Amino acid sequence: MEARDSNHIVFRRLNQNDFDSLCDYLYKLSHETKKRFGPHSFDRQAIWDYYTHEENLIGYIGIDIQTNEIIAYSLIKIGYLEHDSFRLRSYGMALDNKTDCTFAPSVADDWQGCGVGNKMFQFILSELKNLHVKRIILWGGVQKDNHNAVNYYKRNDFKILGQFTYNGENYDMAFDID
Numbered sequence: 001m002e003a004r005d006s007n008h009i010v011f012r013r014l015n016q017n018d019f020d021s022l023c024d025y026l027y028k029l030s031h032e033t034k035k036r037f038g039p040h041s042f043d044r045q046a047i048w049d050y051y052t053h054e055e056n057l058i059g060y061i062g063i064d065i066q067t068n069e070i071i072a073y074s075l076i077k078i079g080y081l082e083h084d085s086f087r088l089r090s091y092g093m094a095l096d097n098k099t100d101c102t103f104a105p106s107v108a109d110d111w112q113g114c115g116v117g118n119k120m121f122q123f124i125l126s127e128l129k130n131l132h133v134k135r136i137i138l139w140g141g142v143q144k145d146n147h148n149a150v151n152y153y154k155r156n157d158f159k160i161l162g163q164f165t166y167n168g169e170n171y172d173m174a175f176d177i178d
């Protein structure tokens, strides 16, 4: 198998012309990864509608410059998810739609564990600093048994806010931007 090198990956915002490539990327994800990453459904029209109707949504992609393929995809929603707000407030958090944002990352199966997720996070973080965002909250938390993701968030200085039960045990986690 060829070596995976995260130095061959460039990160940028998703745009309208990326939708076909994004659908290919999502289609190829393993069942295991799809089970972990589900901010929206995966068919083309549903993704298109989601980006058209949902406000303050930014997609980020990582592209392998050798093949031009998308190999990583993350969503940032500026603000918090109404759906998660009751739970987040129960930890004593004061939520703010201008300074909080919500994050859901994914990396193609063949590229996981090669440092792409870390680099994507650093890229997104630098953008968020320019948008005056102060805190990054996980999108629907993270499943406690998703050890790679829990380690990934801890490695990137996310802190556990609390724990909840939904299809198993989950953590809510957040990252404070200095």
Ligand SMILES: CC(C)(COP(=O)(O)OP(=O)(O)OC[C@H]1O[C@@H](n2cnc3c(N)ncnc32)[C@H](O)[C@@H]1OP(=O)(O)O)[C@@H](O)C(=O)NCCC(=O)NCCS
Pocket (backbone or CB within 6 Å): 033, 036, 037, 104, 105, 106, 107, 108, 111, 112, 113, 114, 115, 116, 117, 118, 119, 141, 142, 143, 146, 147, 148, 149, 151, 152, 153, 155
């Ligand atoms: C979680 C995810 C985005 C991390 O991205 P990644 O590119 O695999 O992560 P990186 O290679 O940058 O590794 C970052 C850290 O994550 C952890 N990690 C990632 N992959 C790992 C693996 N296969 N085994 C153990 N730890 C792993 C490590 O702590 C690693 O720290 P290190 O840099 O000190 O080694 C990615 O694995 C993924 O898409 N997983 C499936 C979807 C998912 O779970 N999304 C999150 C839903 S809440």
